[in-house]
Amino acid sequence: MKKMGDGVFLVYLKTSFLTCVNKEDLIKTHKMYQFRRNIDYTYLDEVYGGERDIISMMMGVFLSDTVPSWESVAPLLANQNFVTAGQVVHRIKPSFTMIGLQDFHEPVQALEHALKQGAATSVILDLHKLITEELSQVVPQIEAYLAEEA
DSSP states (O other): OEEEETTEEEEEEEOOOOOOSSTTOOOOSEEEEEEOOSOOHHHHHHHTTTOHHHHHHHHHHIIIIIHHHHHHHHHHHHTTOHHHHHHHHHHHHHHHHHTTOGGGHHHHHHHHHHHHHTOOHHHHHHHHHHHHHHHHHHHHHHHHHHHHHO
């Protein structure tokens, strides 16, 4: 991990090649994801027209639905239930962008594809760990926002 300034962190994910359905779609062994680790409130104001009640509602739903759904993925992975894990990840994928966490889209999508394409377990576990660690950095921000709005 490397701090780039302005709250931007580059996170390197070191993995083996994914086993792809289409052998021409090779994915590099070192993938870099950029996380700002801050909610993009400017984006939220644009999307929700500055309606703080709607933003609060979306963040509340994220904490009550998305986070527990995300947490349900770990036991599915431990039991190698990759199909169900992929379905859960697919279902919650848009939730990240809906609360101003656009930087999560690419790694969450990569995890979804890895699960659907039968990637090596190490790749799946590395992606899941990365996203979980980054999510743990932003959940307190969401909680703080909701506390301020209460």
